[in-house]
Amino acid sequence: MSLLAPLRDLAIDDEIAAAIDTIADAESNNINALGYDQWGFRRETAKIYYSLGKLIFSYFRPQVHGIDNLPTGRMLVVPNHSGQLPFDAVSVSIACLLHGKPPRLVRAMAERWVPTLPFVNIAFSRSGVVLGDPINCRNLLEADQGILVFPEGVRGSGKTWWKRYQLAHFGRGFMRLALQTHSPIVPVGIVGAEESIISIADIKPLA
Known part of the structure; x- marks a missing residue:
């Protein structure tokens, strides 16, 4: 038994554990002997x-x-995006997990640079986040998973205060995948994330 096991147990919320167990038990055929899915x-x-x-x-x-x-089975959850850090994604994911009937674990699509971040990449992967690649998205939808995608991407999360509550230009790839896989699109409007972390300037030379 790991010496960290008691600390790990203290860190786990009972409601979260019950919801994830419900989902994982229903998908036990997709989990290998080590406890990972593909x-x-x-x-x-x-x-x-x-x-x-x-x-x-x-x-x-x-x-x-x-x-x-929220429908059962495959779906694309598509919210607006803002706030610099992905607190909006966290909120949508927790809402689907704890308030969905039944609980839903939505697989968030991450930007291509996210897997290059030490520690964060592992944390995201173990939590169900996947690289925002069309092939990954299609495979997940065909496996009847729920997908969380922010079509605005970093253009949305990087909006300055002066452009708050204005949709940034977004791609239409999620629409094509929804049509190809016969997946319902669940539009989500998020109000308040614009004020969570305010950006007053976008100075690209410093990036």
């Missing part, structure tokens, strides 16, 4: 990171409306 998700590790996500969710105290409209 995209890197691991039940016990995900419980820790989703428990942290619940703390973020509780801090921002979002009001969730229309969660009953």
